Amino acid sequence: MAQPHVVIVGGGFGGLYAAKALARDPVWVTLVDRRNHHLFQPLLYQVATAGLNPGDIAAPIRHVLRRQRNTTVLLADATSVDLANRRLLLSDGTLDYDHLILAAGATHSYFGQDAWATHAPGLKSIEDALEIRRRVFLAYERAERETDPAAQAAWLTFVVIGAGPTGVEMAGALAEIARHALSQEFRHIDPGRARVILLEGAGAVLPPYPDPLRERAREQLQALGVEVRTGSRVTAIDEGGVTLAAERIASRTVVWAAGVQGAPIARSLGVPLDRAGRVRVQADLTLPGHPEVQVIGDLAFLEQDGQPVPGVCPAAIQQGRHAAENVRRALRGQPPAPFRYVDKGSFATIGRGAAVGDVYGRLRLSGAPAWLAWLGIHIFFLIGFRNRAVTLFQWAYSYVTWRRGVRLITGERPEAPAPPQG
Amino acid sequence: MAQPHVVIVGGGFGGLYAAKALARDPVWVTLVDRRNHHLFQPLLYQVATAGLNPGDIAAPIRHVLRRQRNTTVLLADATSVDLANRRLLLSDGTLDYDHLILAAGATHSYFGQDAWATHAPGLKSIEDALEIRRRVFLAYERAERETDPAAQAAWLTFVVIGAGPTGVEMAGALAEIARHALSQEFRHIDPGRARVILLEGAGAVLPPYPDPLRERAREQLQALGVEVRTGSRVTAIDEGGVTLAAERIASRTVVWAAGVQGAPIARSLGVPLDRAGRVRVQADLTLPGHPEVQVIGDLAFLEQDGQPVPGVCPAAIQQGRHAAENVRRALRGQPPAPFRYVDKGSFATIGRGAAVGDVYGRLRLSGAPAWLAWLGIHIFFLIGFRNRAVTLFQWAYSYVTWRRGVRLITGERPEAPAPPQG
Numbered sequence: 001m002a003q004p005h006v007v008i009v010g011g012g013f014g015g016l017y018a019a020k021a022l023a024r025d026p027v028w029v030t031l032v033d034r035r036n037h038h039l040f041q042p043l044l045y046q047v048a049t050a051g052l053n054p055g056d057i058a059a060p061i062r063h064v065l066r067r068q069r070n071t072t073v074l075l076a077d078a079t080s081v082d083l084a085n086r087r088l089l090l091s092d093g094t095l096d097y098d099h100l101i102l103a104a105g106a107t108h109s110y111f112g113q114d115a116w117a118t119h120a121p122g123l124k125s126i127e128d129a130l131e132i133r134r135r136v137f138l139a140y141e142r143a144e145r146e147t148d149p150a151a152q153a154a155w156l157t158f159v160v161i162g163a164g165p166t167g168v169e170m171a172g173a174l175a176e177i178a179r180h181a182l183s184q185e186f187r188h189i190d191p192g193r194a195r196v197i198l199l200e201g202a203g204a205v206l207p208p209y210p211d212p213l214r215e216r217a218r219e220q221l222q223a224l225g226v227e228v229r230t231g232s233r234v235t236a237i238d239e240g241g242v243t244l245a246a247e248r249i250a251s252r253t254v255v256w257a258a259g260v261q262g263a264p265i266a267r268s269l270g271v272p273l274d275r276a277g278r279v280r281v282q283a284d285l286t287l288p289g290h291p292e293v294q295v296i297g298d299l300a301f302l303e304q305d306g307q308p309v310p311g312v313c314p315a316a317i318q319q320g321r322h323a324a325e326n327v328r329r330a331l332r333g334q335p336p337a338p339f340r341y342v343d344k345g346s347f348a349t350i351g352r353g354a355a356v357g358d359v360y361g362r363l364r365l366s367g368a369p370a371w372l373a374w375l376g377i378h379i380f381f382l383i384g385f386r387n388r389a390v391t392l393f394q395w396a397y398s399y400v401t402w403r404r405g406v407r408l409i410t411g412e413r414p415e416a417p418a419p420p421q422g
Numbered sequence: 423m424a425q426p427h428v429v430i431v432g433g434g435f436g437g438l439y440a441a442k443a444l445a446r447d448p449v450w451v452t453l454v455d456r457r458n459h460h461l462f463q464p465l466l467y468q469v470a471t472a473g474l475n476p477g478d479i480a481a482p483i484r485h486v487l488r489r490q491r492n493t494t495v496l497l498a499d500a501t502s503v504d505l506a507n508r509r510l511l512l513s514d515g516t517l518d519y520d521h522l523i524l525a526a527g528a529t530h531s532y533f534g535q536d537a538w539a540t541h542a543p544g545l546k547s548i549e550d551a552l553e554i555r556r557r558v559f560l561a562y563e564r565a566e567r568e569t570d571p572a573a574q575a576a577w578l579t580f581v582v583i584g585a586g587p588t589g590v591e592m593a594g595a596l597a598e599i600a601r602h603a604l605s606q607e608f609r610h611i612d613p614g615r616a617r618v619i620l621l622e623g624a625g626a627v628l629p630p631y632p633d634p635l636r637e638r639a640r641e642q643l644q645a646l647g648v649e650v651r652t653g654s655r656v657t658a659i660d661e662g663g664v665t666l667a668a669e670r671i672a673s674r675t676v677v678w679a680a681g682v683q684g685a686p687i688a689r690s691l692g693v694p695l696d697r698a699g700r701v702r703v704q705a706d707l708t709l710p711g712h713p714e715v716q717v718i719g720d721l722a723f724l725e726q727d728g729q730p731v732p733g734v735c736p737a738a739i740q741q742g743r744h745a746a747e748n749v750r751r752a753l754r755g756q757p758p759a760p761f762r763y764v765d766k767g768s769f770a771t772i773g774r775g776a777a778v779g780d781v782y783g784r785l786r787l788s789g790a791p792a793w794l795a796w797l798g799i800h801i802f803f804l805i806g807f808r809n810r811a812v813t814l815f816q817w818a819y820s821y822v823t824w825r826r827g828v829r830l831i832t833g834e835r836p837e838a839p840a841p842p843q844g
Contacts (some may be wrong), residue, residue: 035831036559036560036563036829036830036831037829037830050477053475053476053477053478053828054475054476054828054830054832055472055475055828055830056475058830060559060607060829060830062597062607062608063607063829066606066607067606072609073607074566074567075560075563075566075567075831076567087632093567121763125832126830126832127832137458137482138497141458141497144496145497145498145515146494181519184485184489185482185485185488185490185495187485187494232455264488402550406460406475406476406477406484407458407482408458408459408476408480408548409457409458409459409497410459410476410547410548410549412553
């Protein structure tokens with residue numbers, strides 16, 4: 001029991017890989033998360049668009065770590081850090097640590113316009129995904145029963161704000177639902193007439209990708225029927241639609257994929273945060289003056305060669321492993337080592353057989369080869385064999401049939417579109 | 423358009439089979455449901471116990487009926503029937519009918535003790551199942567963090583009230599979770615120590631089954647570790663547990679599987695209802711004086727050979743088909759024909775490889791043969807191939823590994839156990 005206590009906050013990719021990396025070290029590990037499940041966020045848009053079930057992309061954290069005898073998983077809400085006393089405060093208790101790895105992730109940011117959240121839910125949790133799913137499929141139901149053409153058109157207009165990977169994936173999936181999944185099913189509307197509009201403030205879709213890939217992505221989105229509008233700044237969102245600088249889009253279903261901000265616990269550290277509320281860590285992932293505290297994943301802000309390390313799964317995984325290595329170094333009396341992100345490539349999927357990606361910044365793929373690579377990588381990294389096998393099976397079935405079987409509208413009565421549920 | 427308009431209320435087994443049976447008849451069919459999905463209720467307990475995903479046991483109604491060109495599916499809340507004017511009132515409109523088939527089903531009944539609903543949720547909808555799932559797995563999390571032994575024991579005590587098929591299945595699945603699914607995963611509790619108590623007011627489990635099968639069912643439940651208490655009348659339920667005539671059971675997780683009552687729309691008919699709020703239909707399923715109105719499934723009460731026709735799927739399916747035949751008879755100018763329920767047998771599952779059943783009242787099975795028969799029948803009747811294939815696959819995987827992968831606690835923060843969510 002005299003072994004050092006490593007406390008990890010967050011069971012996302014960063015926290016989970018840090019915990020796994022410490023499995024055989026002479027430490028006690030406690031992993032704290034508000035949720036009982038690890039979530040495979042890259043596939044969350046598939047839940048939002050009824051391609052996958054929530055259970056297909058989530059695994060109970062304590063199940064993943066069950067064989068790791070030095071590790072305890074705690075379902076608890078970590079609220080703040082007392083750096084001076086090396087203590088993590090929970091909403092219902094405290095945990096003293098020798099080493100702290102903060103991997104609490106990020107939430108949506110509406111750039112100060114919190115009222116937009118009601119009208120344009122983001123996509124970070126299972127609840128978010130189910131709420132978006134509910135809104136999307138309820139919109140078609142409403143359109144079917146609406147007799148006023150303008151009101152019907154608003155129900156059949158879907159707006160995605162933000163053309164990063166999540167926004168591109170959502171827009172592509174929404175277009176596929178309209179063109180394929182719902183054909184034959186309605187009597188008063190033609191779902192194929194639905195509009196899917198992807199708005200991006202920057203000048204291109206997938207801003208961080210190389211130029212030729214961005215162009216391929218735009219072409220593939222347009223081929224799916226998505227209206228891509230870059231350089232479009234949103235000035236207002238309300239129940240009836242989205243307002244741009246010089247235009248109003250009437251839409252009853254808006255999805256927010258534009259901004260993220262660091263989890264609130266970062267503010268309790270009393271250290272400098274960046275504009276998005278992320279912790280500015282040192283090159284070795286620690287806080288200045290606190291080599292025992294590391295911040296990783298989406299909650300960390302770190303520049304490398306003049307560029308921020310991106311908020312993607314591979315970066316979180318690499319940082320999680322590096323944080324574990326820094327703990328080991330401390331056990332040996334060594335100072336923490338600097339972290340170096342290795343970009344092995346990135347892929348964004350657009351639709352069935354449509355994707356773009358680059359590998360090690362050299363090999364650039366688009367279309368079916370990129371999509372197959374994307375599929376393989378995502379299945380491979382899905383945590384837990386059950387999910388991997390079941391998800392692949394469901395996917396294969398959906399691929400052959402174009403069906404989206406998980407089209408449940410749950411959580412409340414159809415009359416009143418309101419809070420997130422089931 | 424001059425074809426008769428058949429309005430069906432409810433997309434459960436009765437309503438769906440009535441609609442399917444009318445696919446080729448010269449009528450217009452409108453199927454109205456508050457939900458967009460047909461639900462395979464016999465497997466709902468598997469969602470509540472994390473064996474299956476919601477999407478595995480539900481199929482969008484309009485997808486099931488998409489090729490049936492004479493049929494419109496409407497997501498709407500039917501509130502009452504105006505028999506005199508042959509009009510169905512929706513919460514947001516009306517539908518005139520020539521023939522009405524009421525298949526609105528049943529909800530829980532707490533025998534007038536509505537306050538019990540908060541502490542002992544029932545199992546009728548996806549939301550119910552997710553709420554029970556949330557409570558069950560949250561209870562283990564709470565127990566893991568609880569230091570007071572009595573409080574911990576209450577979190578590790580699960581009470582199921584009512585030993586009909588649903589109650590027996592729930593109790594068996596809860597016992598399997600405790601003994602197998604969670605082993606190795608906790609550090610401060612032994613989930614295998616959890617108690618599962620099945621309470622039944624009558625003198626035996628599965629009251630409608632033949633005696634030897636009830637005895638087999640009790641033995642199999644006890645072999646799984648379920649404490650079976652028959653002749654136990656519940657007098658109170660609150661947050662801390664269940665009160666019996668001469669005993670108090672401290673439990674934080676109580677599931678209600680005891681009583682059902684007909685959907686509220688039955689009360690708008692102004693016809694005699696039975697004690698459980700079901701419509702007393704004539705032998706031909708119609709209302710007295712209204713041959714154009716039929717009531718089927720769980721909402722109907724009908725005696726045959728001195729016994730009530732049971733509220734099970736095969737009865738609803740047979741009645742749905744019979745209602746369609748009565749509509750066809752009316753088109754030909756014939757009076758409605760009397761309905762006759764053919765009992766092809768019934769099965770109740772208890773756990774992995776454990777079940778009881780009888781076939782045509784002659785062949786009685788228990789143990790593994792009954793379980794395999796139960797599995798085959800249920801997979802066969804699951805609506806929609808996707809569900810059938812995926813569900814069988816998931817099941818096979820769970821069977822081999824004992825895992826319950828869909829153990830998500832979603833819907834709200836772990837701190838405050840409260841309203842049903844996703």
